Amino acid sequence: MSSAVRGSSSPTTDLLDDYLALCKEACDGEIDRLYGDGDQTGGLRDLILDYPRRGGKALRPALGIAMCLGLGGHLDAILPTAATLELYHNAFLIHDDIEDESWWRRGKPTLHIDHGIPVAVNVGDAMLSLSLQPLLDNVERIGLGPALRILRAVSHMTRRTVEGQAIELDWVRSNTWTLTDADYLTMVELKTSWYSFITPLQVGAIAAGEGPDRRAPLETFGRHLGAAFQITDDLLNLRADPDEYGKEIGGDLWEGKRTLMLLHVMRCAEPAERERAAYILAKRRPTTNGEAGLVELLDTLTRRGELSASGRASVHSFLMSQHVSDPKTMDDIRWLYQLMCDVGSIAHARKVAGHHAREAAAILAADLDWLPPSHHRDALAGLVDYVHGRTR
Amino acid sequence: MSSAVRGSSSPTTDLLDDYLALCKEACDGEIDRLYGDGDQTGGLRDLILDYPRRGGKALRPALGIAMCLGLGGHLDAILPTAATLELYHNAFLIHDDIEDESWWRRGKPTLHIDHGIPVAVNVGDAMLSLSLQPLLDNVERIGLGPALRILRAVSHMTRRTVEGQAIELDWVRSNTWTLTDADYLTMVELKTSWYSFITPLQVGAIAAGEGPDRRAPLETFGRHLGAAFQITDDLLNLRADPDEYGKEIGGDLWEGKRTLMLLHVMRCAEPAERERAAYILAKRRPTTNGEAGLVELLDTLTRRGELSASGRASVHSFLMSQHVSDPKTMDDIRWLYQLMCDVGSIAHARKVAGHHAREAAAILAADLDWLPPSHHRDALAGLVDYVHGRTR
Numbered sequence: 163m164s165s166a167v168r169g170s171s172s173p174t175t176d177l178l179d180d181y182l183a184l185c186k187e188a189c190d191g192e193i194d195r196l197y198g199d200g201d202q203t204g205g206l207r208d209l210i211l212d213y214p215r216r217g218g219k220a221l222r223p224a225l226g227i228a229m230c231l232g233l234g235g236h237l238d239a240i241l242p243t244a245a246t247l248e249l250y251h252n253a254f255l256i257h258d259d260i261e262d263e264s265w266w267r268r269g270k271p272t273l274h275i276d277h278g279i280p281v282a283v284n285v286g287d288a289m290l291s292l293s294l295q296p297l298l299d300n301v302e303r304i305g306l307g308p309a310l311r312i313l314r315a316v317s318h319m320t321r322r323t324v325e326g327q328a329i330e331l332d333w334v335r336s337n338t339w340t341l342t343d344a345d346y347l348t349m350v351e352l353k354t355s356w357y358s359f360i361t362p363l364q365v366g367a368i369a370a371g372e373g374p375d376r377r378a379p380l381e382t383f384g385r386h387l388g389a390a391f392q393i394t395d396d397l398l399n400l401r402a403d404p405d406e407y408g409k410e411i412g413g414d415l416w417e418g419k420r421t422l423m424l425l426h427v428m429r430c431a432e433p434a435e436r437e438r439a440a441y442i443l444a445k446r447r448p449t450t451n452g453e454a455g456l457v458e459l460l461d462t463l464t465r466r467g468e469l470s471a472s473g474r475a476s477v478h479s480f481l482m483s484q485h486v487s488d489p490k491t492m493d494d495i496r497w498l499y500q501l502m503c504d505v506g507s508i509a510h511a512r513k514v515a516g517h518h519a520r521e522a523a524a525i526l527a528a529d530l531d532w533l534p535p536s537h538h539r540d541a542l543a544g545l546v547d548y549v550h551g552r553t554r
Numbered sequence: 555m556s557s558a559v560r561g562s563s564s565p566t567t568d569l570l571d572d573y574l575a576l577c578k579e580a581c582d583g584e585i586d587r588l589y590g591d592g593d594q595t596g597g598l599r600d601l602i603l604d605y606p607r608r609g610g611k612a613l614r615p616a617l618g619i620a621m622c623l624g625l626g627g628h629l630d631a632i633l634p635t636a637a638t639l640e641l642y643h644n645a646f647l648i649h650d651d652i653e654d655e656s657w658w659r660r661g662k663p664t665l666h667i668d669h670g671i672p673v674a675v676n677v678g679d680a681m682l683s684l685s686l687q688p689l690l691d692n693v694e695r696i697g698l699g700p701a702l703r704i705l706r707a708v709s710h711m712t713r714r715t716v717e718g719q720a721i722e723l724d725w726v727r728s729n730t731w732t733l734t735d736a737d738y739l740t741m742v743e744l745k746t747s748w749y750s751f752i753t754p755l756q757v758g759a760i761a762a763g764e765g766p767d768r769r770a771p772l773e774t775f776g777r778h779l780g781a782a783f784q785i786t787d788d789l790l791n792l793r794a795d796p797d798e799y800g801k802e803i804g805g806d807l808w809e810g811k812r813t814l815m816l817l818h819v820m821r822c823a824e825p826a827e828r829e830r831a832a833y834i835l836a837k838r839r840p841t842t843n844g845e846a847g848l849v850e851l852l853d854t855l856t857r858r859g860e861l862s863a864s865g866r867a868s869v870h871s872f873l874m875s876q877h878v879s880d881p882k883t884m885d886d887i888r889w890l891y892q893l894m895c896d897v898g899s900i901a902h903a904r905k906v907a908g909h910h911a912r913e914a915a916a917i918l919a920a921d922l923d924w925l926p927p928s929h930h931r932d933a934l935a936g937l938v939d940y941v942h943g944r945t946r
Contacts, residue, residue, distance in 0.1 A: 205720065205724050206716070206717060206720040209720075257675050257676070257679060260671065260672065260675050261671075261672035261673075261675055261676060262672070263672075277727075278727065279652065279653075279671065280652065280653035280654070280655075280723050281653075281720075281723050281727065283649050283652050283653055283675060283678075284649070284653060284716055284719045284720055284723060285720075286675075286679075287649060287678075287682070287712075287716050287719075288713075288716035288717075288720065290679070290682055290683075290712075291682075291709070291712035291713050291715070291716050292713060294686075294705070294708070294709040294712070295706075295709045295713070298702065298705055298706055298709060301702065306698070310690065310693065313686070313690055313705075314687075314690055316686070317683070317686040317687045317690060320679075320682075320683035320686070321680075321683050321684060321687070323683070324598070324676055324679050324680035324683050325598060325680075327676045327679075328597065328598040328601075328673075328676055328677075328680065331672050331673050331676060332597050335669075335670070335673065459868060459869060460869070463861070463862075463865040463868065463869075466865075468861065468862040468864065468865035469855070469860065469861050469862070469865050470855075470860040470861070472860065473855040473858075473860035473861050476851060476855065477851060477852070477855075
């Protein structure tokens, strides 16, 4: 890692980009060192390195590195743990993409679209499994006490993450819509904040030799950062440029994901619109295996007189019996998006994201005063802006 | 746990059944204590306990308990680790069932059939995540040294398991058939022996305070046990009573799983039969969403004159374009099974399983002489017979 990360300078966007880029470079190198040794069999090595090599900002390693170095710790003390958190993140993404039926990730088809669900499930498991060894090797690297505290923090983190994921999946499956912003924020804290913000910050402090009294303020700081980040991410999913964003656009609406915007719509739209929105959202996502194409083909055959109307009806009711409901259409998605704009849901979500970003900034200024001024502290301040600023 | 486990008696089948039942009872209680506290959200608790509560023999906990108690260790020293290994096993089963597209597990639909793939992926992840905490709590329970050695053993185990799974998935995906018995046994050692036999035995010895010199003989013992177990399991999959076996029958053939029997067929059948077998095995499994039913419905419509022959052909080629190939049929599966019988593949597999069971028994007798005579040692001897004896 170059002196630009170790040095100290003012927090401009360029410098933050440089900081992130250097952390990413260090983290990529460490991932290669830890997992690129080629002794995994069955093609696992390349599959494990697929998502990490697609890019991404290495936000989680940067948080851990900035906290550790900002507290006077050494890069060697945090780097294997930082790389491990990045591996966890990528494992969660692989399984998340299966769970959300996402088709696109960082500008390419998702792993399960490329290699099938069986391989993608196992590659995610492999990444979760491989992450334990570097954390055990911390015993020799940073001493027994800190190593065990990091292991406990990671154990807590993974538990929170799967709980948040379970809540979200449960809402979608049970078609639950009577949810408040507080419900959403609780879910986001579990699903996102722990593994993306709180734990990276905490393990950074532990690796620098800090005691347990840093845990609580970093938890609060990370919780607000996580809320601002996730709401912003959900807003980006609605409207960003796919080339820049790297995910499929509007995927959350196809999936029926409970975002702050959608919950706001379901609370604030007129009853008739709310009813139509609920009807659309209860529809399933079209399958990837060309189901829509089959329906189209049958329509054409009926028009040409090659398939009777009653035959067409039989096939249609067969398809319905298999899938319970019609799939969502592009028009459905456009209508939902317009409703969000009309009801003020997007403005509401932006406001909430702004609130949490300001809270995070205030906590950094007031409650993290034990983190001395440095380039690393500046990077954390820059990250507060970055996390929230992506949609302003 | 009652005195029947702690006591000593001759190794009859009844006593082994009692021993397994008591280990299972202790393990179930521990799983309830560790994971049944109800603080998991989103319905996770019941989903996590679903597979463990369906029964199963708790073979892995029994191996750990027998080794620990047989070496003079305490039940408290091994029980949380034994329960954790059982949780790992059930997590692997959940993800395995997704990867193998299995529909049936322990007499009920698989978790992903019951609750969908998204929920099943996350529940498996939750179980893998939750298993770290009890292993960290070992530090207070059995001391730092043994706790860290168990963590390292589990880290090694999960790595080997996902590698074995990757090899097997890779063979299916790449339609590889030029495989020897040695290739199969290497895969089985990684996929099955480590997590089902070697690691449970090793952690039992560690929990009893034994040093690293017990590692190597237990690895050899567990490797042979694992081979005998997996070959026997594959044989059972072909022909056992579903009520007793609890899995779908012939599922391995539908899946195209590389078993010792199928590899033997592909080496020893006449060229024409080998060619037909390869053709069948390259076909995909029918989808669960009623694809076969749709084809049947279209056939009926064509017979009734409600769908033209050319229309039927268009739909058929559409379905082909979506799925690349025809699905396997029940006749295909019956033909493969008959070929296995005719070529002697089943007899060959039985012979290999018997060889590994005898090797395991010989190692127990000669190389595990540091394990004194006891009810627990008898149970291990009984397990060697049990693992192999299920198909005799």
